[in-house]
Amino acid sequence: MTDLSLYIDGAWVATEDTAPVLNPATEEVIGRVALATTEHLDQALDAAERGFAVWTATPIAERTAILLKAAALLTDRADHVGRVMTLEQGKPFAEARGEALRVAGALRWDAEDARRAYGRIIPSADDTVLSVRQEPIGPVAAFTPWNFPAGSPMRKMAGALAAGCSIVIKASEETPGTAVELVRCFADAGLPAGVLNLVFGEPAEVSKHLIADPRIRLVAFTGSIPVGKLLAAQAGAAMKPSLMELGGHAPVIVAADADPVQAARKAAFAKFVNAGQVCTAPSRFLVHSSLHDAFVAAFVEAAGRVVVGDGLAEGVTMGPLANPRRLKAMEELVADAVSRGASVRTGGGRLDRPGFFFAPTVLTDVPADARVMVEEPFGPIAPIVAFDDLDDALRIANSLPYGLAAYGFTRSSKTAEKLIRGFEAGILSINHCGGSVHEAPSGGVKSSGYGREGGPEGLDAYLVTKRVSHLLVD
Template sequence: MNLYIDGRWVAAPDSAPVLDPATEEIIGMVPLAGADHLDQAVAAAVRGGRVWRDTPIADRTRILLTAAGLLTSRADQVARVMTTEQGKPLAEAKGEVLRVAGALRWDAEDARRAYGRIIPSAGDTVLSVRHEPIGPVAAFTPWNFPAGSPMRKIAGALSAGCSIVIKASEETPGTAVEIVRCFADAGLPAGALNLVFGDPATVSRHLIASPDIRLVAFTGSIPVGKLLASQAGAAMKPSLMELGGHAPVIVCADADPASAARAAVAAKFANAGQVCTSPSRFLVHRSVYDGFVAEFLSATAGIVVGNGLDDGVTMGPLANPRRLKAMEEFVADAVSRGATVETGGRRLDRPGFFFAPTVLTGVPGDALIMREEPFGPIAPITAFDDLDEALAIANSLPYGLAAYGFTRSSKTAEKLISGFEAGILSINHCGGSVHEAPSGGVKQSGYGREGGPEGLEAYLITKRVSHLLVD
């Protein structure tokens, strides 16, 4: 495994181990970039960015679609790499690979529609608005979606005509390497895409400070996002921030509690709950509370926990031991405040970072898990009596990424839609991201959008041109 800089795979003298979270065994070594590697990557992005920007849009689209085709054809191979280093079940991993290939196709085609406009003006003047690539991008992505998070940045930047230096997670480097191979094999010009790994704080500080970097894109925690945004702001650079959430689920009195519970379980325990949009606070009307909890427990009992490479497994391990410790702390705190562990609540007695799917009931509002994003397989459920009360609880935190509501009333649905403070909202299902529509948060969950036509906007500048015609 190597860094990818200026169209070449480059070795680094320093490295760190990569673990299989299902076995705790070392499966490889990730190279760690030094300052010289980072400078080389930025210089390559400047040179390669000029070439890529000036490449005709039809040729850019062809190369990106070729890369998407290669990724699709290699989906089984890439999924196995992802499962081995991140832990999610193989079917989930392959689904992620295929989705990001689709996202790349969508962005590549949508870039052909980044239209400007001609504005009526004086007869001797042509007044126009044009959209142009912002320039070299520095991007930073986490470990929970080893294909999805990097591809959102890569696809957006390259489709808009920008070059990019991306620092993917050191815990899941293999997937990013496989993705970059697809672009290299598709004929992407050298320097347009550069992949580095390294100490997160050192790499981000170095890249953001570079005067040649024009945009900072980040997916990750709120504290780190605030730090990177402040560094970008100090250099007067725009940034795109997709940060954490703590998604509320409101199950109204007129909802079908059984179908709501089944949908919620499928979404809650996907990727072992390690999803920033994961439903993570369940507010259920008292009249349907018992039925919801019973069906939720029944569906949870059907989850098969194990090595993601094994047949039949539907939930893999947590990605690292840090998450195990956090889960134990959440459960202990909730129980100390009066919550009941209906199922799970413990680490599994086996090698690997496994934590049982956990359901807590009677969780008070002051419990840590009701205030902080768990990012793991714990579902806290509590009852409410009034919808306004539930919305107040849902909106009481400084997060605003995703929210979910269940009701059979169109009037109530509209109240939820207007009442939730969130950038992503699903009614009567727990929908995920789609290529053609934007995703992003409000409040401390970040700003900017990825996906849809809005997803390209961050990577473009708007230039007003007033052209006085002369003989």
């Protein structure tokens, strides 16, 4: 494992206090991550304040060139970054390498799109120039989880840096190596000192200290709804805007005219990516009763083809869960569903081997009050239930406070439009289970958060709109 130090004001900083980093496939300690003290956090804040003054004054062409060089370095290092990611998070190497390449593309998109963050001139009186300008909001405090060790940090880094902001980012202590490698790319690309600062530490203490500091102008967070509400409240108390990408419990509706086999295969593939540890993962499967048995059979067959193992092993398509907390959560969700009458069609428990492995699991006859139907599973469990009326299916889909992603399968354009209009979600895919793309925004509604990442909208949170009325004088 790489050196897991803090990065403050352009320098790598070791600390006396460290925490172990585990390989979830073996449960072995593979490194120790540096933990920041309050003094380290204050140093990072000082650096971000100075870095913002330098970065926002840097011409956009120079900023873009540095960010594009960082993206090129990340592309060149994708194999190494992918291996680090697999070691500390568990996902198969092909997924990890693909994530590294994908976020390099996201950085390129944001770097180029920042050149198009235009203002405008508004017709006004003859002696007045009325304009609207877009300017970087200032230093950003960002907090990211462990499930996408490259994807989540890069969304924050790319958006902030492209807009002209500096950033202090606290990445996950469970997957620090990938974040360190991302920062190395920026440092080696020539990013000025202080513009990007990476810290690790006790999450509640770090977030409270950074958010309250007057130098921070924006809070950006990806993670669970309870933590998101806490951080949003802290930001609100300081009258600071926040960007919240929170959890979901994505419904899948398979309409009566869909192809049940194709729908099941596509949905199963998406369900077991990253061992189901994806906030947009399909996680509640509502299937028309006429297609239910065929869908279940195809889904179970697809689950049976998943090869579970160490992400660095040849042929593995699903790695371990990231930590023992997720194992315990899966066991509890399955036990609760079964106690309420659900049937386990495949899987249902942890695998008898070292590591945090849980079998791909399919449940049927799942009652509406089962925990897995109302709590985000965030793991490889697929509950499948039948419906007879599409309006009822949409009511069930929208009955929870979540609203991040949703999926629908149909061969009717009329039904597709009904699903598009009916789903309460910020991200919607019809006839596939699409993931995030650079050129379009991602984000939730209801308790799944607010603000958008990706697409032209992805820079909005990092920019402030300034109205200028300039009276012309001699």
